[in-house]
Amino acid sequence: MTAVAQPASWVPLGPEQSREIWSLIQTIEKHDGTAFRTSQAEVDSYFDSAYLWRASGVRTVFGELIAYGLSRMPRLHGDSVEIIMSGGVHPDYRSIGLGAGLVETQLATSEQLAQGEVRRATATMHVDSESADLMDLLERAGFVNTSSYIQMRRKLDDFVPNIEIPGFISIVELSSLTDDDIRRAHNEIYFELAGQGPMSPEQWTAERAFLMREWSFAALDRRGDRPRLAGYILSAKYDQEWADIGWSEGYIDEVAVHKEWRRMNLMTALLSSAMVAYRNDGVEYAGIDVSIDPQADNPFDRVRLFSDFEFEKTVQTFVMSRPIDLQPTAIQS
Structure with a gap:
């Protein structure tokens, strides 16, 4: 672990920093050995006009981006909406409180996005089963596991x-x-x-x-x-x-x-x-994410379906969710 050169600063991020965010994501994914790789085009899509978004990050005094967090909400929604949170911390700067700070900041920005727009909002983050530290961090912030999905793959x-x-x-x-x-x-x-x-x-x-x-x-x-x-x-x-x-x-x-x-x-x-x-x-391969609903009578039915089709399980991802506290707004007559 490397100590953050003081003072590190929180900064707003946007599409102008898309390539810089992508570079940080690449570093995180390679270090963590994730089963997927994010492209530059995917990062660009985070700021698509179909969504309302808020993004922020942490820079050292030398200007290096060492953490980022993003909250996205679809512009078209009903009375209830799901706000997707994503983010990460550079491997050299973990276990010093940046992750907790990011979650707190993302929850605050998610509340800002939803306030006055909907009656109910939920913050959601997708976490790989191997990311025990992030899972623990989210649980301490009030998130619970509401569902999950299993990545499956078949040789062709x-x-x-x-x-x-x-x-x-x-x-x-x-x-x-x-x-x-x-x-x-x-x-x-x-x-x-x-x-x-x-x-x-x-x-x-x-x-x-x-x-x-x-x-x-x-x-x-x-x-x-x-x-x-x-x-x-x-x-x-x-x-x-x-x-x-x-x-x-x-x-x-x-x-x-x-x-x-x-x-x-x-x-x-x-x-x-x-x-x-x-x-x-x-x-060479076909891949798919198969959703698991813990509330269903037979939550693994779809997994069995694809297993019968000779798909094999690779990694499981948990969907962690938490209701967002919204202040009541006056009803217009």
């Missing part, structure tokens, strides 16, 4: 597609539909499954910056006068990670099927179509 060299779906269903490339078709389907499915609020067109675009249309597909029900969207799979290409992790990987960002068409083997068909597309492009 021995993959043999086996798709059996009803004859009235067609699997087509994503280019056959508009982004708004898929966005509306996403909003309907995730509201039904989890009461999740809608994503705006701007937020959808920001979240899909790494979408690979050639690897993404939709399932269409051809019965009737007009085809109906039964499900879809969205794939991403995070090739900035490949050199560091040592292999190429097509990532399944999202796969979903409308309630009416479940139990028709559509999810398997969509997965197979994407994995064939990865392999045809010379990609």
Whole structure:
């Protein structure tokens, strides 16, 4: 551990410091051996106009950025909103209180973002299972583990597609539909499954910056006068990670099927179509984050589904959440 040259100072950060933040993130990820690597484009997206954001950091007297924290809230929201917190501290400057200071600052800025905008707000941070110190820090700040997801991976060299779906269903490339078709389907499915609020067109675009249309597909029900969207799979290409992790990987960002068409083997068909597309492009692995809901009757059902598809578990990430204290605002008559 290196002592911070005094006096270190807290400074506001923004898109002008994007490359500097990325450099710090690279140092943190390499030191911690994370299973992923953040790209410059991802850091740029932190400041996308689809979100309200606040960012701050710590500099030494020599100007080196040694910590950063960011809070983001979608501009389009209902009465309840989730504010995503992210951040990190340079490995040489840990265990001297900077992490606790960052969490405190991010909670304060999250409250500023939400105040007067919503009735309920929750601060959320995603923490790898190997980051015990950060988990402890958040728990001491009042965060609790509300859910988690497991990263899973499958080698593609021995993959043999086996798709059996009803004859009235067609699997087509994503280019056959508009982004708004898929966005509306996403909003309907995730509201039904989890009461999740809608994503705006701007937020959808920001979240899909790494979408690979050639690897993404939709399932269409051809019965009737007009085809109906039964499900879809969205794939991403995070090739900035490949050199560091040592292999190429097509990532399944999202796969979903409308309630009416479940139990028709559509999810398997969509997965197979994407994995064939990865392999045809010379990609070695397929990867996915599989969510775990501790409140569900069978929280590991989806993990078993992908295990049956020969995906293997790699690392687990916990979603840590805490309600944000908001002052009541006067109701306008």
